[in-house]
Amino acid sequence: MNAIIERLKEKLREKGYKMTPQRRAILEVIASHPGEHLSTEEIYEFVKSNNQPDIGLATVYRTLILFADLNMISKIHLDDGLVRYEMILENEIHQHHHLICGNCGGITEVMGDWLDEIVERIENLHQFKITDHKLIMYGICKDCRTDLNE
Ligand SMILES: [Zn+2]
Ligand SMILES: [Zn+2]
Ligand SMILES: [Zn+2]
Secondary structure (H helix, E strand, O other): OHHHHHHHHHHHHHOOOOOOHHHHHHHHHHHOOOOOOEEHHHHHHHHHHHOOOOOOHHHHHHHHHHHHHOOOEEEEEOOOOOEEEEEOOOOOOOOOEEEEEOOOOOEEEEOOOOOHHHHHHHHHHHOOOOOOOOOEEEEOOHHHHHHHHO
């Protein structure tokens, strides 16, 4: 945890920003929920109940946008209209992919990436240099499928 925060502190400093107690508290909340995809409101509630009772929702909102702009965290837009955030893992070249369950709303992360061949085909077909991509697949998760079969 401390190593993650130190790495991000360094990243902030490189871009000319300081690590304030509020910024640190927000990063700690995101870092301590790996694999979860927290909304701005959820992060706000955690930060408030942790050690920043006076923080405002607008501050959390603005800080998250700053962190996303600096590529410290990544944004995910789902169909529920909420913007969710998660830590960008060290050495993660581009964001992993997500499976969204239409029944329970659960998010499954797909860590492997088998899209290289498709990316190459599209680049050749359209003479378009692809620098990144995002992929969200919608369906029914394993737990919901067993419930339906019972
Ligand atoms: Zn489900
Ligand atoms: Zn994720
Ligand atoms: Zn990919």
